[in-house]
Amino acid sequence: MKFNFVESDEHKMIRETVEQIADDYEDEYWQEVEQGAEPTEFWNDCADAGFLGTAIDEEYGGEGMGLEEFAMVTEEFSANGCLGVEMLFVVNVVFGAVTLQANGSEEQKEEYIPGIVDGDLNWAMALTEPNAGHNAPEMETIAEEDDGEYVINGSKQWISGVEKADKMLLAARTTPVEEASKRTMGVTLFLVDPQDSNIERRELDVGIPTPEKQFELSIDNYVAQEEDIVGTKGMGIYHLFDTLNPERLIGSSGAIGIGRCALDRAIDYANNREVFDGPIGQYQGLQHPIAEAYSELHGSRELVRKAARMQDEDYDPREVAEVSNMAKLRASEAGHEACDVALQTHGGNGFSREYAVIEMWKGTRLAKTAPGSSEMMKNFIAEHTLDMPRSY
Numbered sequence: 001m002k003f004n005f006v007e008s009d010e011h012k013m014i015r016e017t018v019e020q021i022a023d024d025y026e027d028e029y030w031q032e033v034e035q036g037a038e039p040t041e042f043w044n045d046c047a048d049a050g051f052l053g054t055a056i057d058e059e060y061g062g063e064g065m066g067l068e069e070f071a072m073v074t075e076e077f078s079a080n081g082c083l084g085v086e087m088l089f090v091v092n093v094v095f096g097a098v099t100l101q102a103n104g105s106e107e108q109k110e111e112y113i114p115g116i117v118d119g120d121l122n123w124a125m126a127l128t129e130p131n132a133g134h135n136a137p138e139m140e141t142i143a144e145e146d147d148g149e150y151v152i153n154g155s156k157q158w159i160s161g162v163e164k165a166d167k168m169l170l171a172a173r174t175t176p177v178e179e180a181s182k183r184t185m186g187v188t189l190f191l192v193d194p195q196d197s198n199i200e201r202r203e204l205d206v207g208i209p210t211p212e213k214q215f216e217l218s219i220d221n222y223v224a225q226e227e228d229i230v231g232t233k234g235m236g237i238y239h240l241f242d243t244l245n246p247e248r249l250i251g252s253s254g255a256i257g258i259g260r261c262a263l264d265r266a267i268d269y270a271n272n273r274e275v276f277d278g279p280i281g282q283y284q285g286l287q288h289p290i291a292e293a294y295s296e297l298h299g300s301r302e303l304v305r306k307a308a309r310m311q312d313e314d315y316d317p318r319e320v321a322e323v324s325n326m327a328k329l330r331a332s333e334a335g336h337e338a339c340d341v342a343l344q345t346h347g348g349n350g351f352s353r354e355y356a357v358i359e360m361w362k363g364t365r366l367a368k369t370a371p372g373s374s375e376m377m378k379n380f381i382a383e384h385t386l387d388m389p390r391s392y
């Protein structure tokens with residue numbers, strides 16, 4: 001299915017390299033990954049091609065390109081059937097290398113980024129809490145300063161990839177919300193060892209295909225040092241813009257790519273399946289939803305790339321968030337709608353794992369809820385972009 005109408009020579013080269021790698025990994029490979037197999041060969045191929053460092057500066061072992069190219073890589077892998085690749089990229093590369101590049105100390109950058117880019121280090125990020133959810137400033141995990149050390153207690157929920165992570169970015173309050181000058185102040189980001197015995201984990205029983213497992217964490221007197229702080233103490237929520245905007249855009253790129261992949265398969269199926277006279281693809285009842293979903297994917301992608309360029313060109317993080325939230329809203333809805341149309345086109349066969357469309361449908365449904373739900377994207381647009389009263 002034709003999708004890339006305008007692309008530079010550099011982008012064409014990236015796309016072709018992605019296609020070559022993706023070609024080696026069939027649906028069965030991704031089905032095994034979602035059942036718990038490690039995608040080690042795929043990850044090594046990505047590292048060898050430089051894709052884990054697409055948006056990372058050359059001095060830390062990256063390719064020195066931007067988030068726009070990283071978004072492109074993610075979309076193309078997804079469009080070529082590498083299901084769940086956006087979660088692998090978000091958890092390890094965005095939560096790790098991209099976050100440290102934006103806000104880490106020089107020592108943290110040198111110590112960790114090259115290992116992530118080489119595919120040797122795995123990462124995780126613990127923000128969400130059972131009692132805070134989207135209301136992150138109300139987090140209850142607290143880091144109390146004690147003689148230059150920080151003793152951390154609390155709980156986190158829905159944290160991906162903890163069991164194999166070498167390091168985890170953890171958000172905790174260093175000033176209780178009641179004592180902070182603003183509710184968005186007083187949160188600090190720490191680099192912690194997720195395998196420490198003071199961090200207990202319990203795997204969640206998750207009903208959708210993901211290449212990373214999810215966990216609930218109990219943190220009981222974990223001790224962090226001053227040098228484990230990422231960025232400035234108390235400014236964690238503001239630093240998180242540099243993590244959550246890229247997270248949204250890489251997630252969105254995955255949703256668009258999966259939507260493309262599903263539509264591609266739907267067109268192929270519709271043009272070959274005959275039920276009455278001729279292929280089912282000749283019916284406008286099937287053609288129009290496919291054409292609509294296709295054009296929605298195009299529009300969403302433009303927004304995603306625009307937000308990524310704004311991030312690359314160092315626009316004000318608040319403005320990047322405004323466009324990123326619009327992009328995330330449109331991309332997750334368009335990606336899932338494309339999968340829904342593809343599922344309908346496949347009739348009963350859509351529900352067979354053989355065609356993988358049902359996996360795509362479930363995977364893109366997640367994008368409407370996490371990271372950041374469609375409702376919260378709309379809340380942000382209304383309040384911050386359109387100057388309407390806060391509704392909650």
Ligand SMILES: Cc1cc2nc3c(=O)[nH]c(=O)nc-3n(C[C@H](O)[C@H](O)[C@H](O)COP(=O)(O)OP(=O)(O)OC[C@H]3O[C@@H](n4cnc5c(N)ncnc54)[C@H](O)[C@@H]3O)c2cc1C
Binds near residue numbers: 133161369375
């Ligand atoms: C597979 C998976 C992997 C994840 N991985 C990670 C991870 O690695 N690290 C991490 O920190 N988190 C992770 N998360 C958590 C994810 O980011 C949150 O689940 C998501 O942000 C939603 O938070 P919540 O589940 O607490 O929902 P809630 O905040 O409880 O929201 C529930 C519902 O209420 C709606 N709602 C809430 N407030 C409002 C409002 N003011 N206006 C309108 N509607 C509202 C929401 O839109 C949503 O539909 C993961 C989640 C999943 C499902």
